[in-house]
Amino acid sequence: MSEVKNFLYVNRKAPHGTIYALESLEVVLIGAAFEQDVALAFLDDGVFQLVKGWDTSELGVKNFQPAYTALGDYDISKVYVERESLEERGLTEDDLIEMTYEDEDDDWAEKSSIRIVSREEMAQIMRDSDVILSF
């Protein structure tokens, strides 16, 4: 199992305004198929990707928010969200969508994937990752 690497997908862009958020999601879903250890990081404007309640009907684009909630089904259980980025934007964890996974080590109990971390912790998470893909 030494072949397994830790992948970190870093998301720093707001949704809709650019294509980065959607493209990141596509790559995460593809990467998940290769059974690597995958984690997602949301910081700076990336935290806007997780703000719940999107209604994209008037924009005429697909609402891809439901795809985030499905990531748990792809064994993605680590979603790091930077606290400072939330606070600067007037957001709290309550403003975010629910993301869950089933913990195989705990009788498949449903748990939240979202972990609010400090900027310092986020820096350490980046340092501890083998591969970082930035969007």
Added chain:
Amino acid sequence: MAMLHTVNKSPYQCDTLESCLKHVGDGDVVLLIEDGVYAAMKGGKAAELIANANGVKICVLSADVKARGLEGKLIDGVEVVDYGGFVDLVVETDKTQAWL
């Protein structure tokens, strides 16, 4: 000679809104569109820029507000307009500057 200014960038990503607000005149309208709407979020650092913009009307485009889940999260005093309202603003003002 009122002008319409549109801002489509997040205030946390670049200084477009800041520069725009430094160049507006009395009676001008600033319309926040696309990622620009994040500036009008309650509790956000950028909301101060909006609050300090005296003599300028601040509007946000409803389609972009809804798409980002920001309904009910906007600061007071900001006018929400739909696409028709956007057209009205273009017609009512003498010219439009798109801050990119």
